Amino acid sequence: MREQTAEPAPRGPDSPVDAADPVAAPGDSGSGIGGHHSLGRRRVLIAATAVVVCGGAAAGFLLLDRDDSRATPDGGTSRVSTAPVVRTDLVTTQRVDGTLRYDGAYTVKARPGSGVLTWLPDVGDTLARGERVYAVNGRPVPLLYGDTPLYRTLEPGVDDGPDVEMLERNLKALGHGPALTVDDHFTEGTADAVRAWQDSLGRTETGTAAPGDAVVEPGAVRVTETLGIIGADAADTLLTLSGTRRIVTVDMPVAQQQLARLGATVRIGLPGGRTTTGKVMDVGTVARGEEGTASRGGGGSTSGDSGGGGRTATENATVEVRVQLTRPGEAGALDGAPVSVDFTSGSRRDVLAVPVSALLALAEGGYAVEAAEGGGSAAPGGDGANRLIPVRLGVFAQGKVEVEGEGLREGLRVEVPSS
Numbered sequence: 001m002r003e004q005t006a007e008p009a010p011r012g013p014d015s016p017v018d019a020a021d022p023v024a025a026p027g028d029s030g031s032g033i034g035g036h037h038s039l040g041r042r043r044v045l046i047a048a049t050a051v052v053v054c055g056g057a058a059a060g061f062l063l064l065d066r067d068d069s070r071a072t073p074d075g076g077t078s079r080v081s082t083a084p085v086v087r088t089d090l091v092t093t094q095r096v097d098g099t100l101r102y103d104g105a106y107t108v109k110a111r112p113g114s115g116v117l118t119w120l121p122d123v124g125d126t127l128a129r130g131e132r133v134y135a136v137n138g139r140p141v142p143l144l145y146g147d148t149p150l151y152r153t154l155e156p157g158v159d160d161g162p163d164v165e166m167l168e169r170n171l172k173a174l175g176h177g178p179a180l181t182v183d184d185h186f187t188e189g190t191a192d193a194v195r196a197w198q199d200s201l202g203r204t205e206t207g208t209a210a211p212g213d214a215v216v217e218p219g220a221v222r223v224t225e226t227l228g229i230i231g232a233d234a235a236d237t238l239l240t241l242s243g244t245r246r247i248v249t250v251d252m253p254v255a256q257q258q259l260a261r262l263g264a265t266v267r268i269g270l271p272g273g274r275t276t277t278g279k280v281m282d283v284g285t286v287a288r289g290e291e292g293t294a295s296r297g298g299g300g301s302t303s304g305d306s307g308g309g310g311r312t313a314t315e316n317a318t319v320e321v322r323v324q325l326t327r328p329g330e331a332g333a334l335d336g337a338p339v340s341v342d343f344t345s346g347s348r349r350d351v352l353a354v355p356v357s358a359l360l361a362l363a364e365g366g367y368a369v370e371a372a373e374g375g376g377s378a379a380p381g382g383d384g385a386n387r388l389i390p391v392r393l394g395v396f397a398q399g400k401v402e403v404e405g406e407g408l409r410e411g412l413r414v415e416v417p418s419s
Contacts, residue, residue, distance in 0.1 A: 082372045082413040083358060089349045090397040093267070093342040094259055098250040098323070100270070100337045102222055104243030108133060110234035111212040115139075117234040125223045126244055130174050133215040136234045140201055143221065144170040144214045155208040156191055160184040166216065167209055171197055220244045224335075246328040248278060250341050251318040254287050259343040260321040268323070269340035276330040278341075284320040346395065353400040358414045359393075366390055369403065369414040386415070 110117070119135035127133055132140035146166035154164055165184045172180050177193025191207035198205045221241040228238035248268055252260055264280045323341060325331060358369045368388040394402025 080415045081418040083355050083416045085352055085354055085369075085403070085408055085410055085412045085414060086400075087350060087410045088353050088400070089347060090351060090353060090395050090400060090402055091344055092346045092395055092397045094256055094345045095340050095342050096250050096252055096256070098248045098268070098339050098341045100246065100248050100268075100331055100334050100339045102224070102242035102335060103245040103247045103322075104218070104221075104241075105224075106217055106221060106241040107237055108215055108239040108241060109237050110134075110136065110228070112235065114212055114234050117228045117230050117232060117238065120226050120228055120230060120238065121223050123223050123226060126220060127223070127241075128220045129170065133221075134228065134234075134238055139203060141212070142201065142214050144216045145173075145219055146170065146216050147218060149216045150209060150211045150214055153208055153210045154186055154190075154194075156186055156188060158186050160186075164190070168193070170214075174200075176200070217241065218243070246325045246331055247281070248323040248325070248339055248341060250321040250323065251288075252283075252321045254317045254319060256343070257283070257319055259345055264344065265326075266323055266344075267342040268325070269342070270331060271334065271337050271339070274330070277326045278323040279326060280321060281324040282320075282322040287317040287319050289317045348395050348397075348402055351394060351402045352404065352408055352410065353402050354414055355416050356396065356399060356401050358416045359391075359401065360388070362388075362390070367393060369405075369408075371407070372413045372415050389414075 115137035117134065117136060118138050119132070119140075121127065121133070127143050129145050130142050133143050134141055144166065146169070148162045148166045150163060150167070152158070152163070154167060158164070161184055164186045165182060168177075168180055168182045168190055171177050171190075171193040172182055174197065176196040177189060180189055180193050181187075194209055195205040195207045198207075220243070222244050223239060224242050225240040226238070227236075227240070228234060250260075260280050260283045262280055262283060266278050266280065268276050268278050270276060354369055360368050360370060362368055368390045371387050371389050389405050389407050391403040391405035391408065394404070396402075
């Protein structure tokens with residue numbers, strides 16, 4: 001679900017509406033541009049989506065509470081500090097909720113009448129090619145990699161097929177039949193490799209492979225749940241598995257689907273305040289609404305009339321976006337954990353920017369920053385070292401705001417409230 005931000009406040013005497021037509025906060029004492037200014041407490045509510053220029057968007061509202069106290073005659077300390085005007089790149093993002101999990105979901109079922117279940121792995125175990133997935137009557141059933149299961153008995157004379165190729169590829173990878181030719185034809189060389197494989201498993205060397213002799217999955221797997229009962233007949237579902245690759249899945253609103261570009265880098269917020277990065281690996285093409293109904297490509301209604309002016313399922317439709325972690329180890333052992341994903345929605349390159357808290361609302365309208373050209377704050381009635389520079393606002397991002405104005409330059413120090 002997309003993260004909700006504050007709705008725009010109604011326009012009123014206390015709220016500026018945009019960068020071109022802002023109003024001062026109540027109680028502001030207006031002062032002209034230039035020279036020294038003694039600034040009292042200013043409270044400014046900036047509608048971030050209204051002050052963006054040159055594209056991009058910023059989420060929600062920014063509430064600035066400036067208390068520009070100066071040095072006092074009795075020697076009290078100032079409560080303002082300075083920050084430099086910087087030349088930087090500003091990137092605006094759209095935050096969407098996601099789930100950190102392991103890729104893939106598989107179910108392992110026993111063949112009816114296969115025997116008594118004698119061994120199962122533990123939840124969290126990782127199984128690779130050739131390792132046992134479970135055991136029946138003391139006989140291990142190993143894991144093979146592939147997309148075609150063992151659905152028939154494979155032996156010399158059997159029709160060619162992809163299941164033969166899958167078996168030969170695994171036998172060769174496991175070191176059985178190093179001279180074996182991997183194709184879709186079962187030969188006597190294939191039967192010899194099967195016998196060597198059976199010998200390594202402690203089975204009778206028949207040279208044939210039958211359904212139930214192995215579990216076939218696309219790659220290495222991780223055990224997510226054990227359902228079988230050791231000592232009971234092996235029946236129905238024994239295990240649920242996942243892949244070993246860590247991914248984040250996001251239900252992206254269809255209206256924001258263009259933000260999810262294949263290969264694009266995203267920032268992922270993990271539980272506990274940690275962050276990591278990932279890349280978009282897949283963007284779904286089937287949109288789903290609240291009721292779980294689907295429409296190809298998100299077009300058309302996915303439910304009936306919502307009635308009462310409510311949002312329809314189409315308006316709430318999402319597509320699944322999958323993100324691969326750049327550094328999976330940074331996610332620890334979390335599985336099924338809620339995360340946030342920041343998708344880039346716009347950027348401004350090589351612009352001047354100041355901390356958002358440096359902005360001041362002017363009584364006569366517009367915004368300014370206070371340049372501390374004397375190297376710091378000046379006391380009321382001082383030598384006029386500080387001056388206000390009116391600014392035009394651009395995008396808000398990363399705690400900064402793009403600014404333009406006559407007299408602004410990189411490195412110029414402007415006043416901000418001290419922490």
